[in-house]
Every structure is written in structure tokens, then in C-alpha cells.
Amino acid sequence: MRMMKSLAAAALLLATQAAHADPASVERLTRLLEPLKTYSADFDQQILDASGSSLQDTSGHMWLSRPGHFRWEVNEPYRQIVVSNGQEVTLYDPDLEQATIQPLDDRVTHTPALLLSGSASELAQNYEVTGQQQGTGETFTLKPKANDTLFEQLKLTFYSEKLGMLQMTDSTGQRTAIKFDHAEVNGNIDPDKFRFEIPASADVIREQSPATP
Template structure:
């Protein structure tokens, strides 16, 4: 079909709304991150790192992630509860691919200039502009410039001996409260998100491969024939 400038008439199911809302929120900042479960196992007496030290440590961890592929399990609790599984790829600078495979299929591809959201069941693809900076896009932390993170977030490390970080947006317009990431062996293994409406989304990564070679085609998207395309 031809390019559309308005919403098409197809209506998503509840299942699709859950998945689309959660995934789009991860990329566009409609979700935030709360403390992951690993925090519950930490000693209450462990001293936190100061903000400057925490920022340097997180920057180093992210800077060492030139590229990454992983499978993920994403669970959202709240008004739009659901559990989804899929795979993701990131590559600096600003290349991101997030593909949900179960229970429904959805693909999000960002390359720094634009972002595509493709819903196979709805036969619909949405193209949006995306800021190349970290800004208010939490998941792009994995593909953006780590040296700019502290300009947009207050970075904390609640336990100085654990690679667990909580980030708070400095912008008053951010739609999430905080963002946290846990690392194991230098690998990001968990993100837990908590939005301003009280929803909590946890993302656990497995089968992680650090700094693999990834084809540039993974970060490009061409809408299939017959798909409704919406430009935003």
C-alpha cells in the first residue's frame, strides 16, 4: 500500500498493545528502570560509590561494549502485563535491533537517524525520527555514546563492590523515573524498568555475545509489500 500520513483502521489486540507499548517504551523512553532483583541480595552495609566514580565505572563498562547480541525475556507487570521473548543486537554508533518472536512478532530497528516499528500481525510499519544522543531513550544506552550519559542522567552505584547502576534522568520532561542496569563479567545481563504509571518491566539477557561482527543489514528495514506505512 502507499505511504500513509494518518493512522490506519486496523485495531491491535490486547496482546499486541502490551507488546507494542512495552517495546516502544523501552526505545523511546516511556519506560524507566527500577532496581533489579540482584539488588535484594546485596549487603545493606556495602557503601555506595559517589556519583563521579559511578559514572566513570559505568562509562567504562558501556565503552567496552562495541557491539552485542543476545536473547531476551521481557516481563511487564502492571496495567499492560505480559511476557515476551526474542533477540536483540546493538552496535555503536547508534545501531539497535529489537525483535520479539513470542507470543507475537514485532521488530524495532534504529540506526541513529530513524526508527522503524514493524508489527507483523497488524501488517503495519511506523517510521519515526530518533535522537542520536542518549537523552531520554534508555535502551539506546547500549548503542549510544557512553561519554554523554552523565550529561543526561544522574548515575548512582548503590553498592561500590557490585556492577549494578541506577540512573535518574535530569530532564523534567522524562517520562520515566529511573533506569538500572546489572553487569556480570562485564556483560549487561539485566535491565528493569519502571514507568510513571507504576508499570515494571524486567529484561533478562542470555546467550550474550560481546563485540561480535554484525552485518549492517541488521539495522536496516524495508517494509514488506502490502504493509501499511505510517510516518510520524
């Protein structure tokens, strides 16, 4: 479950001091994300603990097609694949020969990876958004309004209006920083990228959505 934890850092608390939403930042972020239909890029991911010590460094490639389709492949140091077909998310760990499948419900779509494949128009409804210009980059900080999301703070940084970095902090202070390189925006992506055939030898764990109160 390493990749799912690094993508979604299972934490359920909000930040104690939430920033006020900035309408101009919401509008600007929406303008950057709304035209994004597909996105693919190499990535380098680093996970740090609360003291700043490195816990894990990984690299691989990601593909995204809105709405709801996503593929994340870790190549180094351990192979791992996360695929969303728009209805379910499958996490496959080749070393364990194990596949975990869960519905694409609200809680899953609040993970950083799938947030990017959702609707930009819903950002103001679900997140407190603030923005900051940093040289040639624009950084947007998102803090969830709900109390059942999987991160406390998410930062998206754009360079020349292209997504270049994603940073996430969970309630334990663990930080995940993902740098994207060789990005292609709105290119053609084979639909088969968002289908995953589970090997016959794999153990399959199917998780259900939490019951609605």
C-alpha cells in the same frame, strides 16, 4: 504499538526524589559501556503493573551496534521488530501489517533500548547515576535529568562486566524487566541487521519530531 510502549513506556515525569550523582559510579559505568561496540543476546522480558501482577511476557533476540544502530525482535508470543539505522527508528508489527517510522531525535534516544547504543560519555550530563555492588553483580540506577524522557528510573545490571539485566520503571509504576542470555560482546554483526525493508502490503505511519519551541 506494544513493543514501543514496553521499550519506552510513554511517561514524561521525573521521579520526585532524584538521587545525587555519584562520580565514581558514573566513571565505572562509563568504563563498562565505552568498550562495548556491538552486543547481541537472547532476551526474556516481563512487564508488571504497579501491584506486581504480570501484564506480558515476551522473548526474542536483540542486536546493537554503536553508535545508534539497534534491532529488537520479539518472537513470542507476538512477533514484533524495532530497527534503528542511526537516523530513523522503525517499529513493524506483522500482525497489524503496520510500520511506524520516527526520527532518531533526542526523545527517542532516551528510551532504554537506544540508550545503550549511544555515547557512554553523555551519561553524566543526562542522568543521575548511582551504583551498588550486589554479590557478583553491579547495578547502576539512572534517573533522567530532563522532563521529556520516557521512563523515571532505569537499572542496568552487569555480571562479570557483561550486561545481564535491564529494569525500567515508568511514572505509573509499571515495571519492565529484561534478562539477557547467551550474550556476545564486540562480535561481528551483519550491517543488514540494521536495515529494514517494509513489506509493500504494510500501512506506514511516519511521525515527525516535535516542533522546537
